[in-house]
Amino acid sequence: MASVTSAYKPLPSPPLWRPLSIRAPTSLLLLSINLLVIVAIEVSLRTGPLYIRTDSSFPPGIIFAFEYAPTIASILIGLSWMLVDTDVKRLECFFQLSNPQGVAAQDSLFLDYPSMVGVFVPYLAAARG
Numbered sequence: 001m002a003s004v005t006s007a008y009k010p011l012p013s014p015p016l017w018r019p020l021s022i023r024a025p026t027s028l029l030l031l032s033i034n035l036l037v038i039v040a041i042e043v044s045l046r047t048g049p050l051y052i053r054t055d056s057s058f059p060p061g062i063i064f065a066f067e068y069a070p071t072i073a074s075i076l077i078g079l080s081w082m083l084v085d086t087d088v089k090r091l092e093c094f095f096q097l098s099n100p101q102g103v104a105a106q107d108s109l110f111l112d113y114p115s116m117v118g119v120f121v122p123y124l125a126a127a128r129g
Contacts, residue, residue: 017094021087030080037077089113089121 020026096108107128113121 018091019087021083022091027084030077030084033077037073085118086114089116092125 016023090113092113093108093111096103096111113125116124
């Protein structure tokens with residue numbers, strides 16, 4: 001008995017169309033950094049504030065670490081979350097278009113989340129369903 005072969009090639013796996021900023025490892029990394037910051041703040045609140053005197057008895061690296069590093073770290077964390085937020089808003093219309101049942105244009109192509117004020121986006125999204 002002869003074997004049957006198919007003329008069609010198997011479909012390749014779908015490509016990873018999500019940018020690096022909204023993939024699971026990046027989200028988990030940002031979440032763990034935020035949890036570490038929360039734990040550090042809680043420990044600081046229970047054991048007393050973390051501060052030092054800025055006199056000449058401390059090396060410049062220690063003074064920098066206590067005065068400027070927290071501000072730099074919070075700015076970098078905020079910028080990282082802003083990148084994730086922008087990518088999610090930018091790609092939401094394409095995510096809606098990938099729905100197998102189809103979707104109306106007002107719920108996909110006409111979504112304009114990137115230009116909306118960030119505070120109102122979740123409420124407008126919930127109102128759309």
